[in-house]
Amino acid sequence: MGCICGQDKQSMQAYLQPLQQVLNRYAREERFLVPILQDAQEAYGYLPAEVMREIARSLNISFTKVYGVATFYSQFHLRPRGRNVIKVCTGTACHVRGGGEVLKAIQNVLGIEAGGTTPDLEFTLETVACIGACGLAPVIMINDDTHGRVNPENIKSILDGYRQPVHTEVAAG
Amino acid sequence: MNKITFTIDGHTVEVERGTTILQAAHSLGIDIPTLCYHPDLSLHVSCRVCMVEDVRSGRLLASCATEAAEGMEISTRSSRARRARRRNVELLLANHPRDCLSCYRNGSCELQDITFRLGVTKEDVDRLRGEQRSFPDDETGPALRREPNKCILCGRCVRACEEIQGIAALGFAGRGFNSIVTTAFDLPLSEINCANCGQCSAVCPVGAITEVSEINAVWRALEDRDKFVVVQTAPSIQATIGEEFGLEPGTVVTGQLVAALRLLGFDRVFSTEFTADLTVLEEGWEFISRIEGNKDLPHITSCCPGWVKYAEHNYPDLIDHLSSAKSPQQMFSTLAKTYYAQQLGIDPAQIYTVSIMPCTAKKFEKERPEHRDSGYQDTDAVLTTRELARMLKEVGIDLVHLPEEHYDSIMGSQSGAATIFGTTGGVTEAALRTVKEVLTGEPLDRLNLGFLGRKEAEVEIGGRTFKIAVVSGLAEAGRILDEVRAGRSDLDWIEVMACPHGCVGGGGQPRPNSKAIMDKRAQGLAQLDRSNTIRKSHENPDVIRLYEEYLGEPQSGRAHELLHTTYQARPR
Ligand code: SF4
Ligand code: SF4
Numbered sequence: 001m002g003c004i005c006g007q008d009k010q011s012m013q014a015y016l017q018p019l020q021q022v023l024n025r026y027a028r029e030e031r032f033l034v035p036i037l038q039d040a041q042e043a044y045g046y047l048p049a050e051v052m053r054e055i056a057r058s059l060n061i062s063f064t065k066v067y068g069v070a071t072f073y074s075q076f077h078l079r080p081r082g083r084n085v086i087k088v089c090t091g092t093a094c095h096v097r098g099g100g101e102v103l104k105a106i107q108n109v110l111g112i113e114a115g116g117t118t119p120d121l122e123f124t125l126e127t128v129a130c131i132g133a134c135g136l137a138p139v140i141m142i143n144d145d146t147h148g149r150v151n152p153e154n155i156k157s158i159l160d161g162y163r164q165p166v167h168t169e170v171a172a173g
Numbered sequence: 174m175n176k177i178t179f180t181i182d183g184h185t186v187e188v189e190r191g192t193t194i195l196q197a198a199h200s201l202g203i204d205i206p207t208l209c210y211h212p213d214l215s216l217h218v219s220c221r222v223c224m225v226e227d228v229r230s231g232r233l234l235a236s237c238a239t240e241a242a243e244g245m246e247i248s249t250r251s252s253r254a255r256r257a258r259r260r261n262v263e264l265l266l267a268n269h270p271r272d273c274l275s276c277y278r279n280g281s282c283e284l285q286d287i288t289f290r291l292g293v294t295k296e297d298v299d300r301l302r303g304e305q306r307s308f309p310d311d312e313t314g315p316a317l318r319r320e321p322n323k324c325i326l327c328g329r330c331v332r333a334c335e336e337i338q339g340i341a342a343l344g345f346a347g348r349g350f351n352s353i354v355t356t357a358f359d360l361p362l363s364e365i366n367c368a369n370c371g372q373c374s375a376v377c378p379v380g381a382i383t384e385v386s387e388i389n390a391v392w393r394a395l396e397d398r399d400k401f402v403v404v405q406t407a408p409s410i411q412a413t414i415g416e417e418f419g420l421e422p423g424t425v426v427t428g429q430l431v432a433a434l435r436l437l438g439f440d441r442v443f444s445t446e447f448t449a450d451l452t453v454l455e456e457g458w459e460f461i462s463r464i465e466g467n468k469d470l471p472h473i474t475s476c477c478p479g480w481v482k483y484a485e486h487n488y489p490d491l492i493d494h495l496s497s498a499k500s501p502q503q504m505f506s507t508l509a510k511t512y513y514a515q516q517l518g519i520d521p522a523q524i525y526t527v528s529i530m531p532c533t534a535k536k537f538e539k540e541r542p543e544h545r546d547s548g549y550q551d552t553d554a555v556l557t558t559r560e561l562a563r564m565l566k567e568v569g570i571d572l573v574h575l576p577e578e579h580y581d582s583i584m585g586s587q588s589g590a591a592t593i594f595g596t597t598g599g600v601t602e603a604a605l606r607t608v609k610e611v612l613t614g615e616p617l618d619r620l621n622l623g624f625l626g627r628k629e630a631e632v633e634i635g636g637r638t639f640k641i642a643v644v645s646g647l648a649e650a651g652r653i654l655d656e657v658r659a660g661r662s663d664l665d666w667i668e669v670m671a672c673p674h675g676c677v678g679g680g681g682q683p684r685p686n687s688k689a690i691m692d693k694r695a696q697g698l699a700q701l702d703r704s705n706t707i708r709k710s711h712e713n714p715d716v717i718r719l720y721e722e723y724l725g726e727p728q729s730g731r732a733h734e735l736l737h738t739t740y741q742a743r744p745r
Contacts, residue, residue, distance in 0.1 A: 049358050056357075057745055062341035063365065067357035071346040078358075 012050070018043040019051050023058050030061050033069055037076055046077040082117045082124035084162045087141040091130030098151065099138040103127065105152035106140075109159055122163060179245035181225075186241075194236035194247055195223055205249050206258065206287050208265075209327035210237040211376055212687050213673070214336055217328045220265070222287060224257040225249045233257050259291045265325050266293065267301035276323070276380040281684060283378035284325060308353055313361035314385040316369035316536040324354050324381040330373035337673055339648030340483070342367040354381075366486040366745055368647060370479035370671045371533030371557075371680020384533045384681060387554045388564055394525040394553070395438040401519055404439040405505045406430060406529045408446050408599075409676040410558055412697035413531065416683040417562030418573045422690045423697030428577020433570050434529075441581045445528065448504035449603070450710035451719070452476055455498040455736050456600075457607045457710075458727040460666065464639075469493050471642075471657060471664040474600050476500045478538035479671030479680075481740060483647050488654050489742030494667075497737040502528050502535055503544050503551055507735050510547035512723045516583065521547055527554045529561050531679030534671065543738050557681025583715055598628065598643045599675065599698075601668040605641070607711045609634045627653065629664075641666040646673050 022039040026032040036055055041047050047070055056063040070076040088094075088103045103114065106125060110118050117124040133139045136148025140158075147158055178187045181198055188197045198205050208220040218238045225236045228246040233253060241247075248254055266288065273279055308321035328345070331354060335341040342365055346355050356365050374382040394400050411427040420426070434442045460472045475481055475496040484495060499507070506528070510521040528535065532555075538544070539552035556564070565572055602620045609617045613635045620630055627644040640663050644650050650669045657664065672678040677694035678686065710716065724732045 052357070062335075062344070063357040063745075064344040064346075064355075065341050068344040068346045072348050 016051070016054055019054055023055070028059055030059055033059060033061070033066065034073075037066075037070055041076060046080050049078075080117060080121055082121050083164075084122060084142055085124045085126065086159075087126050087128045087131070088114070089129075089131045089133075089137070089139045089141075090127045091134065091137075093134035094130075094138040097137040101152050102138050102140065102150055102155060105155045106159070109156050123159070177241050177243050179241050179243065179247065181247045182249055188241055190240070192241050194225060194234065194239050194241050194245075197241050198225075198236065198247075198249065203249055205236050206290060207237060208283060208287065208325065208378055209329065211329050211332070212689070214329060214332040214376070217332065220325070220327055221261040222258055224254055224261065226251040226254040226257075255291070259293055259297070262287055262291055262293055263297050263301055266298045267303060268306060269325065270305075270322050277383045277386070278380035282380060304350070306350075306353070308355075309359075311359075311361045312385075313363045314536070315363065315540045316385060316533040317362055317367075317371060317374055317382060318385050319362065319382050320380060321353055321355060323379050325379055326352060326354060327378060328354070329376040329378065330354065330382055333372040333376045335648075337372055337646045337648060338368065338370060338483075338671065339646075339651045340366060340368060343373060366483075366743070368479040368483040368486075368671055369534040369537040370647070372672060373680075374533060375680045375682065375684060375686040384557050384560065385536060386560055387536070387556055388560050391527055391554050391556060391564070394527070397525075399523060400525045401440050401517075401523050402438070402525045402527060403441045403443065403509050403513070404434050404527045404529060405443045405445045405448075405502070405509075406434070407502070407531055407676060408444075408449060409531045409679065409682070409694065409698065410529050410561075412694045412701070413677060413682050414558050414562055414572065416690075417559065417566075418571065420573060421693070423693035423695075425697050425701060426572060427701075428579070429572050429575045431580055432575040432578040433565055433572045435578060436570050436575070437564060437568070439527070442578075443505070443509075444580050445501045445505055447713070447715060448508065449476075449501040450713045450716045451504050451736065452498050452501050453600070453603045453607050453710035454716065454720075454727045455504075455732060456496045457604045457611070459496055459498060460604065460608060461612065462728070464637075464665065470662075471667045472496060473666075474668045475740075476600055477534070477670045477672075479532070479534035480647065480650060480669040482534065482537065482743070483650070483671065484654070484669075485740055485743040486745055487651065488658065491654060491657060492740045492742065494657075495740060497739070499544075499736055499738045500535075500538065502530065502555075503538065503738070504736050506539075506544075506551035506553075507546045508719075510549055510551060511735060512719065513583065515723075521549060525553045526551065527556060528552055529558065530555050531558055531676040531682050532672075533557060533680045535681075546735050558679075558683055559681060562683070598668065601641055601643050601666065603710055605632055605634075605639075605666075606709050610709060610711065639665040641668070643668045645670040645675055645678075647671050 019040055022036060022043055026036055037047060040051055040055065044051055052066045052070060053063050056066045070078060086106060088099065088106060090099055107113060110123050110125060112118055112125055114125050114127045131139050131141060133146055133148060138150055140147050140150055142162055175190050176187050177190050178185060181201060181203060184201055186197050186201060195205055205223050205225065208222045209217045210223060216238050218235050221235055223236045224233050226233055226248045228248050228251060273285060306322050311319040331343050331345065334343045342356055343354055345352060347353055356362065371384060374384055394402050411430055412423055412425050414430060415424040415426045416422050431442050463469050463472050471494060473494045475498060478500060484492065506526040509526050510524050514521040514524055536555045539555055544551045598620065606617045609615060627642065627649050629642045632639045632641060642653055642664055644653050653667060672680060673688065674691035674695055678691040720726065
């Protein structure tokens with residue numbers, strides 16, 4: 001679901017259909033804004049501008065307000081996210097054990113900066129302050145999997161394990 | 174016991190319970206610096222520049238938000254209070270651009286003033302300086318420009334836009350270091366539901382939101398020998414521009430204003446009040462035909478471009494209720510490039526029309542594609558009161574000491590009914606004076622509607638009682654329009670002005686801008702209305718001549734072609 005600007009009214013309606021279902025579950029009141037945003041993100045994977053605009057309209061609050069709330073909480077994402085989310089720990093322990101090098105290596109392999117998403121929407125790369133697994137430093141997380149003692153050399157093969165179509169079971173253990 | 178006794182800087186004061194320390198200090202004439210505080214807006218308590226110390230408890234308190242309590246011993250001068258205030262300003266400066274010299278608000282910036290006043294030094298600021306924000310500017314105009322990097326997050330604009338205008342086009346986004354005051358997705362103001370009213374720019378203490386300046390364009394036109402430069406001044410300017418030259422708010426300087434504009438080099442100096450009278454006639458006649466046909470009532474005024482755009486975004490279903498009469502600014506410019514060009518025998522292409530307005534929305538209005546009825550863009554440039562003052566100061570014209578001069582004739586006379594266009598209720602009163610006289614031959618008694626918020630009244634014309642409402646501030650307007658939409662049908666006439674108090678509270682008026690100041694400006698204008706001998710738009714001799722020589726009747730074909738306009742639905 002990329003950009004939908006310039007599309008006609010009908011396809012816009014179809015595009016907003018999942019949102020309508022979300023909205024139907026709530027009274028049209030400002031106090032439900034956060035749960036509505038959460039459900040909308042669940043439905044769309046992120047919070048597209050048109051979705052937020054429609055939420056504003058239906059709650060009769062300003063678009064800017066909805067945007068303000070969505071950007072305040074780190075749980076909300078305003079851009080499409082990759083199917084796999086990589087979190088690189090930049091805490092102290094990981095840092096001294098080469099976390100920075102690991103981050104660089106991942107950036108090189110994927111061709112994106114921290115905070116970015118690959119154009120094929122396979123990976124989103126983020127940094128976190130501490131994962132709480134300092135004994136395994138340097139640590140990265142991919143989705144719900146923790147990978148400890150990673151190094152710039154084995155990064156590529158770890159990432160490859162998450163690419164379609166073979167990713168499903170490989171990482172499970 | 175509802176009184177509290179405490180001391181400020183050694184003075185014992187007795188105040189009502191609930192009075193803040195800041196209010197109490199003001200009543201004593203003690204000046205505590207503030208930034209995020211604004212008397213007309215809710216409290217935000219973010220800048221902490223108004224810190225004082227309660228010497229008895231040793232606590233530092235934000236005076237804008239702390240209620241006075243029995244027995245407090247407040248010091249606004251203790252070294253702890255002074256240090257706290259200074260430190261908080263230093264923190265603001267740590268992440269603030271240092272291009273004061275070339276900033277649009279250089280010399281009128283509250284942060285600059287406070288920095289100087291508190292004695293903050295370069296060393297103080299350097300010590301705290303760290304990473305700098307870098308947000309892009311919004312320069313798409315046509316009314317306002319934003320420089321978010323200059324924003325000190327005081328939230329005044331956010332509160333003005335939400336509390337006064339009910340729009341909330343601006344808001345806080347992000348958090349922590351990345352906090353910013355912006356629009357949804359950082360969209361330019363021109364691409365969202367912003368009304369261009371400029372209330373945000375009127376309250377911003379720094380250079381983060383300002384009007385799009387057209388000063389240079391006007392200088393170029395004035396210096397172009399081939400251009401015939403015609404200027405119109407809106408009714409409110411005569412009662413507000415004096416403030417820029419140190420006069421009390423409400424001081425009327427009509428004659429000096431005219432003289433100053435001549436000195437700047439304008440070829441003709443006219444008053445918008447001439448076409449305000451015309452608006453009254455066109456709109457009055459329109460209203461009469463609506464009551465006769467019982468159609469599109471309530472009739473809603475359309476002379477405020479901020480209100481018009483707000484209506485287009487939020488009430489597209491009620492657009493037919495808006496008067497189709499153009500605003501006085503647009504009527505004026507159209508006539509300048511048609512009727513007046515013909516009178517003078519010059520090519521309209523040579524005429525350059527400038528208007529001096531209290532308003533930033535007028536800058537947007539002039540760019541609307543509908544406003545080209547003369548065959549050219551009808552209005553070429555709009556200067557706010559603040560911009561005009563700046564031009565005068567640039568070339569050392571001291572408005573206050575100029576001998577008074579008169580407006581040029583043909584399009585320079587005004588009725589007094591038109592003068593009060595500059596305050597809320599003015600349009601209504603002016604139009605109803607004319608409507609009543611035309612229909613019944615009887616004069617209308619003064620309505621004295623007052624200035625703020627929403628007022629309703631009943632007016633008797635020829636045995637029928639008309640219900641009218643006058644409202645200022647778009648939040649208030651929205652509430653009344655919601656009632657109309659929900660089927661409240663007993664109103665016949667609604668006047669809406671986007672800015673509090675109407676044009677005297679316009680987004681382009683001198684700073685500071687507060688209700689107390691607007692009140693004085695409105696009094697100044699009301700005084701003028703009383704002192705003018707004509708006082709009825711339909712008796713303005715120049716207007717009568719214009720109809721006789723050029724337009725025919727109000728609402729005639731030609732009047733419609735030149736003096737009326739259309740509106741469009743816009744997304745919310
Ligand atoms: S110009 Fe008026 S509507 Fe637009 S952002 Fe400023 S205050 Fe809000
Ligand atoms: S833009 Fe101006 S008024 Fe708005 S928060 Fe920033 S400094 Fe305050």
